[in-house]
Amino acid sequence: MLIPPPLSLYIHIPWCVKKCPYCDFNSHGQSGELPVREYIAALERDLEQDLPLAWGRTVHSVFFGGGTPSLFPPEAIGDILAACSARLRFAPGAEITMECNPGTAEFGRFEGYRAAGVNRVSFGIQSFDDGCLARLGRIHDSAEAERAVKLAQDAGLDNLNLDLMYALPGQDLAMALHDVERAIALQPAHLSHYQLTLEPNTAFAARPPEGLPDEDTAWDIQERCIEAMAAAGYAQYEVSAYARPGRQCAHNLNYWRFGDYLGIGAGAHGKLSLGATGEVRRRWKVKNPRDYLAHAGTPRGIGGDDAIAPENLPFDYMLNALRLVEGFDLADFESRTGLSREAIAGELATARERGWLEADGSRWRPTELGRRFTNDVIGLFLRD
Known part of the structure; x- marks a missing residue:
């Protein structure tokens, strides 16, 4: 018998300052002023349309992904959370994560995000080596990365994740271990450590960068970095996720345990178990931000809605x-x-x-x- 599992909410913010050459997410380089108010209204319409799929259910975690959600000011994030919590029941102490690009971190903003309800921040650091960051097309350097993390900690946010990538162009084992050591020194609760892959339809796939480590070197890097993280108290609990005790990412655990999630925003995906019909459905929204703004909350705003065949x-x-x-x-x-x-x-x-x-x-x-x-x-x- 199909029993609906825990429910999460994913909110996609599709804009970023500049598209990275390895990125295959639905992200779009910022051009001019962002339509923040229009997008919040579209998210509300989108959620209203999806509500019948989740009547009476409690949301246990929320995740703002992108793109770069930290391009939206704290008051906008607060308005989105207020609109969502007015329509859905949030569990007490629900984990609310926001992704942040260190290059967009500004003094005072993290206090605002915390006041808005964000209690977990995930930083896209990728590397603490300025040469590697430049080759990855990142808009921040290592000093900005450390500064952003410390700003969040000073604002009282202690549930932080740092994203690191390995097997980067021009990277060797010593460089990869140095990245992990720099990350550990900042004492985050959680680390994500994943291999650079050349995904289809990315700039790197079309023009692979020079100096990529071979498979054996990449495996050695992964093994040695796992050892270093374990020695510092970060236990591996998923292929690319490591956490201090009790600090695993509740939102991602729900994905990996085949939980349910509503997805709102341009290109957002959701997965719902419908007890009445015994179906597990996947539903996603149109990807282009312009189309999403025009059609969110209408049938034309749905990119697809399919039952998974048994x-x-x-x-x-x-x-x-x-x-x-x-x-x-x-x-x-x-x-x-x-x-x-x-x-x-x-x-x-x-x-x-x-x-x-x-x-x-x-x-x-x-x-x-x-x-x-x-x-x-x-x-x-x-x-x-």
Whole structure:
């Protein structure tokens, strides 16, 4: 039986100062003054249209992603949260995260964001090496990155994530370890550490940068950086996420545990479990900000709305759950997909035979080998 899981809310702000050459998100370089008030009104219409999908449910986390949400002033973020909490029930102490580009951090703004309700900030640092930052097309340098983090801490925000990338153009192991050491010195609650990949339809995919480390070097960097983070008290709990005890990202954990989420904003994606019909649906909004502003809250503002076919649910579930070090429990698989555990018995047996997964009662988790070949493990569940 399909049982609706916890619900989160994702809010997309599509603008940034400048599009980075590696970025494949729905982000658009700022041109002129941002239509802040018009966009807030569009978000309200968008949410109103989605409300029937989540009547009576409680929101446990909110995430402002982008683009660069920190381009919006604190009062705008506060107005968005006020509009959302007037229409949805927020859990007491709900985690409310806002992504921030260090190059947009200004003195006094973090006090405003905290007053608006933001209690977690995720900084897109990527590297503390100015040469690497320049090659990545970032608008900040290492000094600005440290200054931004300290401004947030001085404002009383202690639940901070720092994003780091590795296997960068011209980067070696010593440089990657230095990035991790600089990040740890700032004492954030959480670190994200992920490999640079050349995604389709990005500038880097069209013109790959020179000096990218090979696969063996990238693996060595990852292993040594994991050791350094573990030694400093940051335990790995997902493929690219590391946290101090009790500081895992609640919003992202809900994604990886196949939870539900409403998605509002240009190009935002949502996933909802509908107990009445037994369906799991994915719904997304039109990507172009101009189209979104014109059509949000109407059928033309919906980019797509599809039920996941039952035969595809195992793959969708594992695409998320097998990223977690903790793995998943068979009872959770059943409640969140509406399928019997027998539906994946064959794939689980194959994964165990290959040494990719191990079982402890009804809980299945990736082995060290399985974590190295995550995509291959997940691929077992992809149906023809």
